[in-house]
Amino acid sequence: MAANFASIPILNYSLLSSPSTRPTFLAQLQHALINVGFLYLAHPPVQPAEFDRLVAYIPQLFALPPAQKDAIHMANSEHFLGYSRLGAEMTKGAVDQREQFDFATPHENTWAEGSPEYLRLWGPSQWPPEDALPGFKETLLAYLAKVEKLSYEFIGLVAEALSLPPDGLNQFYDAPHLMQHRAKIVKYPTLDDVSSDQGVGPHYDAGFLTFLLQASDHPGLQVQNISGQWIDVPPIPHTFVINIGKALEAATQGLARATSHRVLTPAKGSTPRYSVPFFQNIGQNLRLAESVVQFPPEILKLKEQRGELAATDSVNFSEYDRLPSGLVALIGRVKSHPDVAERHYPDLFKQFFPQGLPAHGTAY
Numbered sequence: 001m002a003a004n005f006a007s008i009p010i011l012n013y014s015l016l017s018s019p020s021t022r023p024t025f026l027a028q029l030q031h032a033l034i035n036v037g038f039l040y041l042a043h044p045p046v047q048p049a050e051f052d053r054l055v056a057y058i059p060q061l062f063a064l065p066p067a068q069k070d071a072i073h074m075a076n077s078e079h080f081l082g083y084s085r086l087g088a089e090m091t092k093g094a095v096d097q098r099e100q101f102d103f104a105t106p107h108e109n110t111w112a113e114g115s116p117e118y119l120r121l122w123g124p125s126q127w128p129p130e131d132a133l134p135g136f137k138e139t140l141l142a143y144l145a146k147v148e149k150l151s152y153e154f155i156g157l158v159a160e161a162l163s164l165p166p167d168g169l170n171q172f173y174d175a176p177h178l179m180q181h182r183a184k185i186v187k188y189p190t191l192d193d194v195s196s197d198q199g200v201g202p203h204y205d206a207g208f209l210t211f212l213l214q215a216s217d218h219p220g221l222q223v224q225n226i227s228g229q230w231i232d233v234p235p236i237p238h239t240f241v242i243n244i245g246k247a248l249e250a251a252t253q254g255l256a257r258a259t260s261h262r263v264l265t266p267a268k269g270s271t272p273r274y275s276v277p278f279f280q281n282i283g284q285n286l287r288l289a290e291s292v293v294q295f296p297p298e299i300l301k302l303k304e305q306r307g308e309l310a311a312t313d314s315v316n317f318s319e320y321d322r323l324p325s326g327l328v329a330l331i332g333r334v335k336s337h338p339d340v341a342e343r344h345y346p347d348l349f350k351q352f353f354p355q356g357l358p359a360h361g362t363a364y
């Protein structure tokens with residue numbers, strides 16, 4: 001199979017339901033992990049009606065009055081959960097033209113004075129008032145629960161596709177009730193309303209697996225192939241786009257590729273693009289450098305066949321792989337959202353922003 005790619009493979013989840021087609025799915029998954037780093041999952045265990053129910057709320061969420069959005073501003077939250085106005089973040093030195101809400105799966109924070117500060121990072125979401133958006137909270141929580149379940153199941157398939165036992169990557173999670181996974185609901189306004197075509201600049205995701213719902217019918221998402229070309233990932237209704245984050249790349253000795261991606265702003269005269277990425281986390285106390293998974297040599301050899309990666313447009317990603325993953329995640333949040341850090345993590349804020357508050361955060 002060619003190591004470079006010109007399109008993103010489409011995997012059909014229903015192949016898993018029969019022992020005769022399951023191996024085909026796993027072979028396609030192996031190719032997608034090693035050579036592409038992105039795939040579509042068609043016919044996933046989230047029903048079209050469940051996607052549609054969430055998607056219908058999204059324009060209403062962004063249409064809430066500014067005062068109601070600001071009432072749940074991320075700066076209120078030591079968990080970096082809540083609303084971020086348009087243009088709050090930068091990637092690769094330029095402002096990202098998007099507005100977003102960060103939500104997460106339910107998590108009760110049990111941090112106590114004296115525990116590592118990064119254990120404060122996970123906790124409850126901030127929600128718009130129920131009467132402003134009736135049923136939204138329940139709809140999003142039901143959706144996140146489904147995607148969370150799929151994310152655990154999928155990591156078992158990743159393990160199998162890389163010749164490990166199905167539980168071969170489970171060591172990267174704590175017990176489910178101790179975990180939290182994050183999601184964002186994102187709006188990319190059109191070029192009529194923003195000043196550049198950088199919806200989000202080229203970047204890698206940091207965690208394990210990302211499950212992206214493209215929630216409107218717009219092109220714009222692109223991924224960078226091995227020779228450095230940008231390949232379109234157009235929306236396919238009722239599918240997920242799944243991609244690999246830097247933590248899973250490290251955990252698999254680079255077998256599963258994290259792939260650089262970006263989003264272009266919708267054209268003038270178009271309508272806003274919406275998306276819902278779900279980012280699967282790993283246990284907060286785990287240090288990736290100390291969690292080496294052993295792979296059979298035959299599978300490691302497949303890395304050699306995919307060829308050298310051309311220079312990508314992503315800026316360097318600092319791995320910090322000797323630190324607890326929760327601290328790595330907290331540092332990422334501090335750099336992306338310095339206003340939140342200044343309020344809730346003053347020591348880390350001073351460490352990363354000795355000159356004071358910048359106009360924008362920048363994770364990469």
Ligand SMILES: O=C(O)CCC(=O)C(=O)O
Binds near residue numbers: 262277
């Ligand atoms: O909006 C999208 O389609 C992708 C967003 C993304 O890559 C991210 O937020 O990490």
Ligand SMILES: [Fe+2]
Binds near residue numbers: 204205
């Ligand atoms: Fe991303």
